[in-house]
Amino acid sequence: MTSQEILNVVKLLLEYLVPTLKVFGFTLLFSVPLGMVVALLKMCKFKPISYLTNIYILIMRGTPLMLQVIVAFYAVPMLKNGEGTPQFIVNLLNNIDIKDENYMFNAVLVAFVLNYAAYFAEIFRGGIESIPKGQYEAAAALSMTRTQTFFKIILPQVVKRVVPASANEVITLVKDTSLANVVAYAEITLKAKQQMQLYSSLVPLFIAGAFYFVLATVLTIVFSYVEKKLDYYK
Amino acid sequence: MAMLEVKNLRKCFGDLEVLKDISFNVEKGEVVAIIGPSGSGKSTLLRCINQLEKASDGKISVCGMDMLEDNPKGSGVVYADARLLRDIRLKIGLVFQNFNLFPHFSVLRNITEAPMIVLKKSKEEAEKTAIELLKKMGLEAKADSYPCELSGGQQQRVSIARALALSPEILFFDEPTSALDPELTGEILKVIRKLADDGMTMVIVTHEMAFARDVADKVIFMENGVIVEEGAPEQLFGNDATERTKQFLQRFSQG
Numbered sequence: 001m002t003s004q005e006i007l008n009v010v011k012l013l014l015e016y017l018v019p020t021l022k023v024f025g026f027t028l029l030f031s032v033p034l035g036m037v038v039a040l041l042k043m044c045k046f047k048p049i050s051y052l053t054n055i056y057i058l059i060m061r062g063t064p065l066m067l068q069v070i071v072a073f074y075a076v077p078m079l080k081n082g083e084g085t086p087q088f089i090v091n092l093l094n095n096i097d098i099k100d101e102n103y104m105f106n107a108v109l110v111a112f113v114l115n116y117a118a119y120f121a122e123i124f125r126g127g128i129e130s131i132p133k134g135q136y137e138a139a140a141a142l143s144m145t146r147t148q149t150f151f152k153i154i155l156p157q158v159v160k161r162v163v164p165a166s167a168n169e170v171i172t173l174v175k176d177t178s179l180a181n182v183v184a185y186a187e188i189t190l191k192a193k194q195q196m197q198l199y200s201s202l203v204p205l206f207i208a209g210a211f212y213f214v215l216a217t218v219l220t221i222v223f224s225y226v227e228k229k230l231d232y233y234k
Numbered sequence: 235m236a237m238l239e240v241k242n243l244r245k246c247f248g249d250l251e252v253l254k255d256i257s258f259n260v261e262k263g264e265v266v267a268i269i270g271p272s273g274s275g276k277s278t279l280l281r282c283i284n285q286l287e288k289a290s291d292g293k294i295s296v297c298g299m300d301m302l303e304d305n306p307k308g309s310g311v312v313y314a315d316a317r318l319l320r321d322i323r324l325k326i327g328l329v330f331q332n333f334n335l336f337p338h339f340s341v342l343r344n345i346t347e348a349p350m351i352v353l354k355k356s357k358e359e360a361e362k363t364a365i366e367l368l369k370k371m372g373l374e375a376k377a378d379s380y381p382c383e384l385s386g387g388q389q390q391r392v393s394i395a396r397a398l399a400l401s402p403e404i405l406f407f408d409e410p411t412s413a414l415d416p417e418l419t420g421e422i423l424k425v426i427r428k429l430a431d432d433g434m435t436m437v438i439v440t441h442e443m444a445f446a447r448d449v450a451d452k453v454i455f456m457e458n459g460v461i462v463e464e465g466a467p468e469q470l471f472g473n474d475a476t477e478r479t480k481q482f483l484q485r486f487s488q489g
Contacts, residue, residue: 137286138334138393142348142400143323152351156338233337234382 001201009195009204013188013211020187020211022105023177027112028170034113035120042125053121060118065111066179072111073104073183108180112173119169127162128154160230167223174215188212235298237262237404237435238283242304243292245275245282245459252278254459256292260404260437260452265430267446267467268439270456271482276439279456280408283437284328285319296322297403324352327397331409333389335381335396341368342377345396353400360399367395371425387418391425405429407438423449443486447471455479 001009041053060068079085080093097103131154139149181190192208238260245253252275260266268276281287283294285301289311294301301322302311313319336344345367346360355363368374371391381389390410397405407426411419423445429436430449440446446453447467455463455470455478463470463479470479 132334134330134332134334135336138330138336140286141284141323141326141328141330142396143320143352144348148351152347153336160338233380 001199001203005199006203006207009192009199009207012195013191013204013207016186016188016191017211019105019185020177023108023112023180023185023187024174026109027116027173027177030109030113031116031120034117036124038117038121039124039128042121043128057118057121060115061122065115065176066182068115069108069111069179069182073107076103076107104183104185108183108185112176112180116169116173120166123162123165123169124158126165127158130161131157163223163227163230167219167227170223171216171219174219175212178212235262236260236295237264237297238437239293239295240279240283241293243279243282243294244290245278245287246290252459253282253289256456256459256461258454258461258464260435262435263433264435264451265449266437266452266454267450268437268454268456269441269443269446269482270462274456275459276456277408280328280406280437280439284326284406285323288313297325299325324400325403327400327402327405329390329394329397329405329407329410331412333381333386333393333413335389335393337381339380340377341373341379341381341384341392344381344392345399348396349399363399364395367398368392370428371395385418386414387421390414390418390422394422394425394429404435404437407436407440409439409441411440411442441486443471443483455482457482 038053038057042050042057044050044053076093076096077098080090135153135157136149139153144152177187178189180187181193184190188208188211192204195204196202236259240259241257243253243256244251256275256279258266268279270276278287282289283296283301289302291304291309291311293303299318299322300314301319302313304310305312314322336347339347342361342364345364346357349355349360349363350357365374365377368377371394373388373391373395376384376388376392381392384392390413394405394410410426411422414422419442423442426436426438426445427449438446438450450467453465453467453470454461457478463476469475471483475483
């Protein structure tokens with residue numbers, strides 16, 4: 001490849017960095033709060049809820065994200081036309097326009113959010129359960145309500161404890177966005193693959209790799225800064 | 235009127251009866267020391283009074299407010315409604331063996347947080363009280379430190395200040411010096427003695443026999459979930475004590 005061609009590929013991939021970051025950003029935005037809710041549901045004392053939540057987590061963590069993306073993408077059209085789909089589901093699905101320009105992104109996002117929420121939930125649950133019982137008792141002895149105890153005493157300590165494990169997930173997420181190419185969502189990996197075929201060269205793939213590498217490195221630096229910031233107490 | 239009334243209190247963990255028919259009173263300004271071997275139910279008793287454990291049977295009232303009573307229709311107990319339980323809890327302060335300070339808050343915020351979010355005091359007011367309490371504890375220089383930067387004895391003094399910030403009528407101590415080495419134990423005992431001199435009503439579970447003898451108006455000796463003996467320190471630590479009390483104290487002084 002000539003240097004002009006390489007420059008063109010870099011420019012093209014830079015353009016498709018936007019859809020990559022869109023999947024990354026929106027997945028984080030929704031999966032972190034959802035993960036917290038799922039963690040609390042799993043710790044729910046009412047057993048059926050905890051049990052169902054656990055099944056959800058098992059499925060999300062036990063099957064490949066790529067498969068989940070494919071299912072999310074094809075589920076709507078398949079179920080709409082499938083025989084034996086209950087009428088109320090068909091009615092519900094008829095509200096979804098698969099020709100909409102955002103349909104592909106939304107389907108990808110649903111799969112990513114549901115998958116990552118399961119991972120975050122397990123991290124958050126571990127964090128919440130690692131807070132000593134004495135913290136709850138001290139708050140109770142000071143007449144704090146359960147809500148006050150959770151938001152003022154427990155959650156801030158959980159945040160500090162889950163940052164390292166969450167950093168891992170977030171860095172993995174940057175690279176996992178490439179899985180969206182399986183349903184032809186136009187992001188860096190898909191474009192790099194096309195350019196590889198166009199030029200019969202591996203260079204576009206290496207450029208894509210460099211993009212992910214830079215993103216992951218930036219995140220690593222950000223998270224180590226956050227960890228330091230939170231290190232004002234033991 | 236008694237500040238604290240415990241009547242026929244029973245607590246079971248499954249089949250294990252940890253407290254069997256405990257009854258005692260604490261009067262205003264009284265300092266009560268509860269002593270006894272490990273596993274005798276002292277801490278469980280404190281935890282039942284502080285609503286950290288649910289009692290199985292009996293009656294507890296604090297400052298004339300009934301916290302729980304025997305169920306008139308059969309077995310078990312009925313607790314007061316949530317609002318009354320909260321009012322009762324506000325009359326009571328608890329100091330833990332392991333301090334249980336909030337590690338993410340500064341010393342000052344550890345003390346001001348509950349008055350601000352529970353009693354809805356203004357920040358200025360809460361901080362003013364907190365600084366006064368810290369002065370009393372000899373820790374005014376540590377207001378901006380974090381708990382992890384303090385010694386065990388300093389942490390325990392902060393936790394006493396934290397409990398006092400809600401102006402409780404009775405202060406409970408659950409083995410306040412058990413996690414401290416002898417040198418630091420002294421500074422906590424000094425603080426408790428000062429509170430006693432100020433007329434604070436206190437119930438102290440302790441293994442510090444000399445201290446119990448010195449500071450307490452009344453000593454309760456517990457074993458296997460029952461009160462073996464209860465009386466003035468002169469009685470329990472004197473020659474008139476029951477055989478069992480003598481035996482325990484003797485073994486204790488031998489280490």
